[in-house]
Amino acid sequence: MGGGLVMEESKTTSLRFLSVTILNILITFFELLGGIVSGSLSLISDAFHNFGDTFSIVLSYLANRLGNKKATPKNSYGYRRAEIISALFNSILLILISLFLLIEGISRIQHPENVKSGLMFWVAVISFFANLIAALLLHTGAHNNLNIKATYLHLLSDSLASIGVIIGSILIYFFNLTWIDPSITILVSLYIAYESLPIIKQTFSILMEGSPDINIEKVREDLLCIPEIKDVHHFHSWSINENELIASVHVNLPNLSLSEIEKVYSKIEQILKKKYNISHITIQAECTRGLKKAMCLSAEDENDIDLKLNK
Structure with a gap:
């Protein structure tokens, strides 16, 4: 009975990963196109972030499948570490993406460009709901699985980024504050790094055979x-x-x-x-x-x- 529950949970997780991957690919192309047409750096940077998420989700899915394989005489403790490696890689990727966004945001503040705030607003609204749906699909598994948690944080940070873009587009439309667009990008990049560092610390400790919190x-x-x-x-x-x-x-x-x-x-x-x-x-x-x-x-x-x- 326990084995049946594990298999059912594994199938559900796999289906969710597949749904999130397809949804994320669509968001990526939609935001990239919208960012190019509107001239919004925050949309383009979010599109790159989503592209990184898509790669991370695929990696997380493969690690999840590998992690559910049964133990063998050679791998007597099973393959659960595959998900830890995936979580570490995903978190490092998030840090690299946040550095890229930070540099681009600072550059755009120094050299501001005109932005089509109306198009920027509607692309951001659609992206927000799409990212929120994707994050909710993985929300349950994020509590007990570092691999799923890292992917969930990818999607959640995208949702928060979309909120920032929505607010920014409104401010640009009414007050012509073009510096808002790159400023949002910088804030999002700092948030991504802040959420990723604890996962890197925890996964690194596990991979280095660090002792858990036991007295x-x-x-x-x-x-x-x-x-x-x-x-x-x-x-x-x-x-x-x-x-x-x-x-x-x-x-x-x-x-x-x-x-x-x-x-x-x-x-x-x-x-x-x-x-x-x-x-x-x-x-x-x-x-x-x-x-x-x-x-x-x-x-x-x-x-x-x-x-x-x-x-």
Whole structure:
């Protein structure tokens, strides 16, 4: 039953990605044409942004399909990291696009051009609703998936950019403030960068096997509450993606039978899964080896200890 739900969710996500891709391609050509005819930099820059979004959405879709593949003997943890790589690439692309828009916006302020505000307004209105529909299609999946979240932010930033263009076209029409057009472009570029940087930080941490936000000392205290455990050391945790945590830990136990040790393992797994949301746990039982050793020792610290013991 669980597998059926996953397959159904995967089909729904794939259909949404396809719908968003087609919609985004149409928006791109519509805005580019409207920007060229009206002379609006903000429309042209938004068209380029949408073109980048289209590429990102296709990449996200492929990563989503790959991420849903079953684990293999060679890739025993599956392919979920594909979506993390996609989210990182998409976010970096957003930063590059924002830099391009920032430079173009500053250049246009220095050399203002006439803009057909009426055409600019109607193109922006249509683009806003199209982008909003595309963003809503991915809104649900954006809460639990960094890959979809990065794509969702692409589309949301496009919607906000369209609002800026609409306001700008009204101001240009009534007050002939031509500097408004490039100013909107600059504001949008800064917003895009602001929203993208946290995703880059999080995805980079996952890919670098960074430890998730888990209090190691608290884990140790919780495990020492199990009567059979004398000490805990070498606790390591890392993320496969933003939802799946993995951990390994060494515990010192009395000289118990294998069946008794398995009961202790069950208690450990129950604590780590329920309290810390760790999905996969590797446990190593030891009698005196590593007893009273620090919870996490670096490779250098372990080498120093080995050298002292050998002396």
